[in-house]
């Protein structure tokens with residue numbers, strides 16, 4: 001693998017952090033400079049009475065763009081379909097509009113995207129997943145892509161969950177003393193708050209409800225029993241959401257993900273304070289500079 005001087009990475013003038021808004025000569029130059037590329041992975045899945053089907057796409061794509069703007073990276077077009085919605089973590093497959101892939105299709109899709117980026121010359125890739133059920137499948141895709149292109153010096157960071165833990169103050173702000181577990185944080189407090197912060201135009205907040213499955217055992221059952229599935233598709237308390245909570249949680253999630261990418265690819269010296277580049281409105285497609 002050729003050695004590249006990463007210290008100049010942030011000075012590289014990317015017109016846009018969106019890979020698909022650039023031309024192929026610009027992509028060739030970015031790949032030549034070893035710019036890391038983030039691949040957001042989500043789902044097209046029901047999110048209760050009040051959130052759009054694209055919730056799990058908006059969130060990792062916005063997260064990827066924020067991190068990319070801070071660090072001078074690129075974001076590939078998101079993968080908008082995910083693995084089967086499971087009743088205990090997504091409400092299940094029975095809701096109109098949910099469009100899911102089988103595990104083997106998802107693995108093949110993500111693997112092909114990673115391999116194509118590698119064929120374009122990119123060596124440092126980040127799979128940034130939001131949809132809970134995609135975990136493991138995205139890891140498998142990264143594994144297979146690397147195996148396929150073993151001679152090319154790939155390094156793929158697999159972020160299966162962007163927020164496995166948040167700081168105590170943020171958890172208090174979001175949940176008080178009543179944290180139900182991340183598996184039921186589907187169309188509930190965090191996702192609703194984040195969407196109110198990022199895309200209030202897509203949130204029908206007056207339709208938000210508190211709901212939960214009548215039974216939530218620590219195992220799954222196929223075919224899904226009706227009592228595993230809340231009628232609304234919201235798995236916990238969406239009425240506790242607010243844009244203010246979303247803003248607080250978002251800031252922490254963005255800075256943690258950006259810091260993790262930065263550390264993994266040594267984009268800043270280890271231990272150095274993390275300095276965001278020019279701040280820009282969340283959730284909008286704006287140029288890198």
Ligand SMILES: [Zn+2]
Pocket residue numbers: 047055056131186187191
């Ligand atoms: Zn979601």
